Amino acid sequence: GDSVTQMEGPVTLSEEAFLTINCTYTATGYPSLFWYVQYPGEGLQLLLKATKADDKGSNKGFEATYRKETTSFHLEKGSVQVSDSAVYFCALRLPFYNQGGKLIFGQGTELSVKP
Amino acid sequence: DGGITQSPKYLFRKEGQNVTLSCEQNLNHDAMYWYRQDPGQGLRLIYYSQIVNDFQKGDIAEGYSVSREKKESFPLTVTSAQKNPTAFYLCASSGSGTGVSYNSPLHFGNGTRLTVT
Numbered sequence: 001g002d003s004v005t006q007m008e009g010p011v012t013l014s015e016e017a018f019l020t021i022n023c024t025y026t027a028t029g030y031p032s033l034f035w036y037v038q039y040p041g042e043g044l045q046l047l048l049k050a051t052k053a054d055d056k057g058s059n060k061g062f063e064a065t066y067r068k069e070t071t072s073f074h075l076e077k078g079s080v081q082v083s084d085s086a087v088y089f090c091a092l093r094l095p096f097y098n099q100g101g102k103l104i105f106g107q108g109t110e111l112s113v114k115p
Numbered sequence: 116d117g118g119i120t121q122s123p124k125y126l127f128r129k130e131g132q133n134v135t136l137s138c139e140q141n142l143n144h145d146a147m148y149w150y151r152q153d154p155g156q157g158l159r160l161i162y163y164s165q166i167v168n169d170f171q172k173g174d175i176a177e178g179y180s181v182s183r184e185k186k187e188s189f190p191l192t193v194t195s196a197q198k199n200p201t202a203f204y205l206c207a208s209s210g211s212g213t214g215v216s217y218n219s220p221l222h223f224g225n226g227t228r229l230t231v232t
Contacts, residue, residue: 043224044205044207049218049220089157089158099171100163101165101209103148103160106157107155107156107157
């Protein structure tokens with residue numbers, strides 16, 4: 001079935017370090033791919049998305065490229081800040097005829113950035 | 116501002132009691148979803164509704180019930196049949212009508228943390 005696998009956390013980095021969080025997916029057809037971020041005690045906020053192969057989503061210095069050949073959507077940021085500390089979720093979205101267009105999530109990766 | 120409102124933020128109940136979590140949206144979205152989040156895990160779908168007066172079970176619907184009498188509202192009831200109800204519950208919505216594709220993201224509320232003792 002359809003699924004998303006993320007690298008396990010927690011990931012601890014120093015401020016200004018380079019960030020990569022790996023995400024791979026299994027899906028029939030051509031899903032849309034998303035990264036969401038969750039700050040402590042809050043809901044999920046959309047960080048970026050990509051809707052077809054080779055699309056690059058970007059926002060707030062974060063980037064991810066939809067790689068169909070490797071079924072991957074890795075999240076990257078060139079220089080992290082303390083304020084980036086949060087849990088990051090990779091997700092794919094199914095078409096509406098498939099369980100109402102639900103999102104399927106990875107297990108989340110906790111990022112901690114130290115000053 | 117448009118958004119999704121979940122209330123209350125924290126909820127405490129005794130075992131054996133039913134409890135209802137509120138979710139209201141003013142985004143004019145047709146589709147609404149309930150997810151459950153447990154520590155260190157991803158989110159799992161409980162129920163979803165693509166249109167008023169219709170809803171479907173998700174992956175972990177046992178012990179839960181929902182209603183969709185209005186477009187704006189999608190309350191979730193956690194019944195006494197739910198074996199492990201303590202969790203963080205998230206409501207989400209998305210457009211799903213003509214012209215809206217599954218390229219659209221889901222919008223999430225800020226969640227309700229339910230503790231049952």
